[in-house]
Amino acid sequence: MKPKIAAMNRLQSLSPDAAQHRARALLSHIEQAIADAGGWIAFDRYMELALYAPGLGYYAADPGVLGAWGGTSDFVTAPELTPLFAATLARQVADVSRLEGLDTIVECGAGSGRLACDLLAALDVQGWLPRQYAIVEVSAAMRARQQDAVARLPAHLRDRIKWWDALPDCFDGVVIGNEVLDAMPVKLAVRTTERWLERGVTFAGDPQQPLRWVDRATAMELRPSMQALPPGAVTELHLASDAFVATLGERLRRGLLLFLDYGFPAHEYDHPQRACGTLRCHRAHRAHDDPLWQPGTSDITAHVNFSSVAQAAASVGLDVLGYTSQARFLLNCGLLDVLGSAVAAGQDGVIGAPRNRAGLAQTAAVQRLLSEAEMGELFKVIALARGLRAPLMGFVQGDRSAALRSHVASEAAC
C-alpha cells in the first residue's frame, strides 16, 4: 500500500552510499537522453528512464523494491499484505472463468510474483485451475524475482505459468493488474494564468541539484475537466496507461480486464482542491514529492484517472461491467468468509505462530484492505469486458460505473 505510508520508521531500503551510486549511474544515462533530445525531455520520458531504464531504473535495477513491511522494501501492496487478497480475488476469477468457459489468466505487472503464486494456490483449493497463467512484465529484474517465487510452487501449478514477451494478437481470458497502471509514466501539465504548459526536465549542471524542471508550450490534448483547476495547478495525463489498456482491449477477443489501483474518476481527479496533482515517490516506506531527487532510488507513481481508463476501453469497444471501491469489491467477493475460514484453520503463513496471533494478524491485514482510512476507499476496481454475459460477483452491490459513464457523456458533449 503506498499512499498512506507514515513517515515514522527507520527502515532503509538502500544504504546512503548505494543510493548515491545508483543515482549517479542513472543520472549520466538521463543526462545523455536529455542531450540527445536537444536539452529537454518531457516528464513521461524522465519517469520511464527513472523507473525502467534497463539495469538502472528503479524497477529494473533492484527486484527488492516491494515486499512485506520492513526488510529492504519501499512499499507494500495488497497481495504482499495478506494471501487473503489473492484468495478473495480468486473467487471472482474462478466464477467468471467457469461461467464463460475461459481458461487463461494474464497478470500484468506481477511484481514479486506473490499474487501469481497465491492466486493459483487459492484457485487450486477452489477446484478450478486455468490452462495457463501468463505474466506480462516490463522489467527483467522483476521477471527474475517472479521466476524465483514461481520455482517454489508445486509442479502442477508452476507448469501453468509462462511469461509473454509480447501480447499475442488475439486471446481470450481474464486479465488482472494490481497497482500496475499507477506505475506507468505520466505527462505533467502546469496551468499558468493564460494557458497550460507541459512540464519537463533539463540538466542543470549543478552537482547539488543536477536536474531542473522546465515548462514548455504544449500541443497535448487536455481533458475538459482540467478547466476546474486553478492557475498554478499541476496535474497528470495518463497517455501510457490509456494506450496500455487500449492495446489489451484490442487484443482481447473475449474476456475480462480487471484493474485494481488507487485513483478517482476525472471530476474528482480535477477537483480544485487537488491542484498539486497526485505524483508521489516512495522510498523505505516513506512518501516524498521530489521525483528528481536521486533518480532510480524511489518509486514514482500517479493516481489512476478511471474515467480515462474507461474511455480508453470504450475506444476499442469494451464495456465497463463494474467500477467500485476495493472494500466493496472484496466484500462482494466474500472476503469476510475467506477470513473466517483462514482464522478457523489457523493459517497465516507464519510458521510456528500461535493460532490466536495468526488470526489477529490476518484480521489486521483485512482491516487495512477494507478500511476507508487505508486501502478500502482510495483503491478502486474496474472491470472492462468483451463478449461476457454473466454479471460479476465483485460488483453486485455498490457499483459506481455510472460515475464514469456520466463523465464520458459530459466530455463528449464539450
Ligand SMILES: C[S@@+](CC[C@H](N)C(=O)[O-])C[C@H]1O[C@@H](n2cnc3c(N)ncnc32)[C@H](O)[C@@H]1O
Ligand atoms: C507497483 S508494482 C505492483 C506489483 C504487483 N502487481 C503487486 O501488486 O504487488 C508495478 C509492477 O508493474 C510492472 N510494470 C510497469 N509497467 C508495466 C508494463 N507496461 N507492462 C508490464 N508490467 C509493467 C513493474 O515492473 C512492477 O512489476
